[in-house]
Amino acid sequence: MTATLALATLLGHTADAVAAVRAGQSLNDALPRVPAAARPGTQALAFHALRWLGSAEAARTLLAPKKPPADVDALLLTALALLWPAGSPPYAAHTLVDQAVAAVRARAPRSAGFVNAVLRRFVREQEALVPALLRQPLARFNHPAWWLERLRLDWPDAWEQIADADNLHPPMTLRVNARRGTAEAYVARLSEAGMGSAVVAGGAVVLDRPLPVAMLPGFSAGDVSVQDAAAQRAAPLLLHGLRSGARVLDACAAPGGKTAHLLELAELDLVALDRDAARLGRVEETLSRLGLRATLVAADAGEPSAWWDGRPFDAILLDAPCSASGIVRRHPDVRWLRRAGDIAALAATQARLLDALWPLLAPGGRLLFCTCSVFRAEGEQQSDAFLQRHGDAANAADPPSPGHLLPLPDNDESPSPPGASRSADGFFYALIEKQ
Numbered sequence: 001m002t003a004t005l006a007l008a009t010l011l012g013h014t015a016d017a018v019a020a021v022r023a024g025q026s027l028n029d030a031l032p033r034v035p036a037a038a039r040p041g042t043q044a045l046a047f048h049a050l051r052w053l054g055s056a057e058a059a060r061t062l063l064a065p066k067k068p069p070a071d072v073d074a075l076l077l078t079a080l081a082l083l084w085p086a087g088s089p090p091y092a093a094h095t096l097v098d099q100a101v102a103a104v105r106a107r108a109p110r111s112a113g114f115v116n117a118v119l120r121r122f123v124r125e126q127e128a129l130v131p132a133l134l135r136q137p138l139a140r141f142n143h144p145a146w147w148l149e150r151l152r153l154d155w156p157d158a159w160e161q162i163a164d165a166d167n168l169h170p171p172m173t174l175r176v177n178a179r180r181g182t183a184e185a186y187v188a189r190l191s192e193a194g195m196g197s198a199v200v201a202g203g204a205v206v207l208d209r210p211l212p213v214a215m216l217p218g219f220s221a222g223d224v225s226v227q228d229a230a231a232q233r234a235a236p237l238l239l240h241g242l243r244s245g246a247r248v249l250d251a252c253a254a255p256g257g258k259t260a261h262l263l264e265l266a267e268l269d270l271v272a273l274d275r276d277a278a279r280l281g282r283v284e285e286t287l288s289r290l291g292l293r294a295t296l297v298a299a300d301a302g303e304p305s306a307w308w309d310g311r312p313f314d315a316i317l318l319d320a321p322c323s324a325s326g327i328v329r330r331h332p333d334v335r336w337l338r339r340a341g342d343i344a345a346l347a348a349t350q351a352r353l354l355d356a357l358w359p360l361l362a363p364g365g366r367l368l369f370c371t372c373s374v375f376r377a378e379g380e381q382q383s384d385a386f387l388q389r390h391g392d393a394a395n396a397a398d399p400p401s402p403g404h405l406l407p408l409p410d411n412d413e414s415p416s417p418p419g420a421s422r423s424a425d426g427f428f429y430a431l432i433e434k435q
Contacts (some may be wrong), residue, residue, distance in 0.1 A: 006041075007091070008102040011078060013042040015103070018049050027333040033116045041288020048090060049081040050332035051167045053140035056080035063118045072111045074384050075104050079119055085130060087167075093123045142167055145349035146340035147325075154376045158406060162374060165407045168421040170329040172210040175227040175257075176203070178289060186224060189217050202236075204229035206422050217412045222290040227257045230326075230405050230424035235261035236317050238368045239429055240399050245269060246314040250294075251301040251357055253277035256286035258319060260345070263292040270294040271313075272374045273301055302349075302356045312362035320350040322371035322378045326407060347377045358393070361434050366396055379404050379428030386432070396431040404428050 002019045013034045027046060034042045049056070056077040060067075067073055079100035085091055097119045105112040121261065122129065133139040141148055141163040151159035174197075176186045181198045190197045195215075196208035206229070212227060213219050235258060238248070244267045250259045253272035262268060277298040284296060299307035301318070314421035322332045323346055354369060361367055369386070371378045380403060387393050395401055409424040 007095070008099040008106070010041045010045055011100055011103040012036060012077065012106060013038050014045040014049060015071070015075035015078045017042060017046040018053070018078050019070060021050060021333045021336055022070075022074065024337065027331070027338060029184060045078070045090070047332055048087060049078045049338065052087040052142055052335060053077060054138040054144075055084045055086070057134065058083075058136050058139035059122060059129065060118070062129070062133065063121060063190065064114070068111060068114065069108065072104060072115065074102060074107050074269045075107070076115055076118060079115070080122060083119070083122060083126075085126060097123060114182070143335050144338075144340075147335055147338070149344070150340075150375055154374070155406070158408065161408055162406060162426070165421060165423065166328040166332075168329055168336070170209045170228070170327075170425070171422045172226065173200075173228050173232075173424075174205040174207065174216070175232050175261060176205060176224045176262075177223055177225070180218070180223045186217075198425075200229055200422065202229055202232055204232050204424075225257065225260060225290070226383040227261070227285070228327075228330075228425045230407075230427040231257060231401060232259045232261065233405075233427070233429060234319065234368060234370055235265055236318060237399060237402075238262065238317055238366065239266050239431060242266065242315055242366075247271075247311065249273060249313045249316045249357070249360065251318045251353065252317060252320060253283050253296075256283035258317060259283055259294060260286050260290050260292055262317070263287070263294060264290070271297060273297045273299060273307070275300045302353050304356055304360055308360060309333065312365070313360055314362055314365050315356055316361055316365070316367040318353055318357060318367060318369050319355055320369065320371050320375040320378075322346055322350065323375060324372055325378075326374045326405075326428075329407065330425070343375060343377050346395040347382055350378060350382050351385065354382075355389070358434075363392075363434055365434050367432045367434070369428075369432060371428050372408060372425060373428060374404065374426040376404070379430075383428075383430035383432070393432050393434045394435060395427055396433040400429070401431045402427075402429045 017030040021027055031039055031043055049210045059080045060077055071284055082096055083093060100119060101112050101116045137148055143163055151162055176183045183203045183205050186205055187199055189195050197205050200206050216224055218224055247269045250272045252274060253259045254274040259272045272283050272294045280296055280298050287294060297307050323343055324331055328334050369383055373379060405427045407423050409423050
């Protein structure tokens with residue numbers, strides 16, 4: 001009975017988180033309002049519900065055309081998403097329905113019968129309902145229509161695969177501190193601790209299943225960090241051919257993964273900049289755990305006159321603000337928070353930052369522009385426009401820029417568990433050299 005009551009409570013918290021996202025708040029802002037003891041379970045259910053929210057909305061529209069009050073609607077959508085068969089429901093249908101009704105009875109008793117009727121009809125008729133609903137793009141792909149259209153225009157041969165990949169569970173990927181060991185040695189260390197893992201292209205370590213970081217051998221000592229394989233490509237690209245002691249700027253540094261990776265691989269005079277002082281504190285915490293040092297500056301990278309000392313940088317990393325369309329697996333709320341007009345606004349911010357930072361780079365220096373986006377407006381189109389604006393800029397030939405990296409399996413990918421993927425996140429990289 002205790003577990004049953006706990007599920008009803010979790011469903012209530014999850015519905016509140018889903019309602020917050022639908023109202024325009026990020027899941028990261030909503031989850032701290034959940035009691036600490038319920039937060040892990042709520043997060044897991046919220047991630048699941050947001051991955052299948054489009055399917056749930058299509059089902060609710062069919063089964064209950066008159067939208068119920070917002071708090072009831074959020075709980076109903078949460079339950080439908082958790083019942084959606086393609087999402088591998090985490091609970092038995094009868095248990096979920098029973099506990100969803102208990103949860104709605106606690107917040108809106110008069111709606112309990114309505115929710116019970118809708119959910120039981122869905123369970124009873126889903127073999128006929130689901131195939132019909134899947135003819136709707138919202139139910140089939142679980143992305144807003146504008147997002148799907150942009151994917152289709154940018155990637156006509158791969159847009160469906162990208163949308164499907166967004167609904168898979170991402171791998172937990174580690175970056176081994178090169179000052180303390182190798183990826184191969186750490187895999188052996190994990191094996192001794194009974195944890196399965198593998199080294200993938202580029203030297204990242206992918207775990208067979210996610211684990212709390214406290215369970216990772218040597219995590220607190222700085223031996224290893226959590227970072228996706230695509231994000232781990234930044235530091236080696238920027239450092240290629242760079243002298244020891246070079247002056248480097250990480251222009252949008254928080255939360256500090258790429259800052260730390262740069263310092264793990266080379267001795268640098270590194271400035272880590274971020275406009276958000278609170279997020280810059282996370283960079284400091286990361287560097288402290290790893291035993292690394294950098295100069296931390298809280299300022300807007302787009303306004304160098306407020307913070308630059310006039311000394312040019314040998315290399316600049318600009319991991320620019322973007323739509324996060326390449327990391328939807330890790331942040332399933334993103335697709336529901338973004339609006340079509342956001343992409344042009346974000347692209348304008350990226351262009352402003354590029355133009356502001358370019359004069360700070362020494363002749364012969366390199367700027368690495370990257371975004372965790374699959375949209376061409378935040379990648380290829382952005383870098384091409386920058387090169388057209390600046391006659392002293394050219395794509396570096398050695399090493400060549402990876403360009404767009406899509407969150408899809410490559411030919412070397414090892415088998416993945418059902419409902420998961422070992423593929424790296426979606427990213428864009430352009431390494432630009434100053435003539």
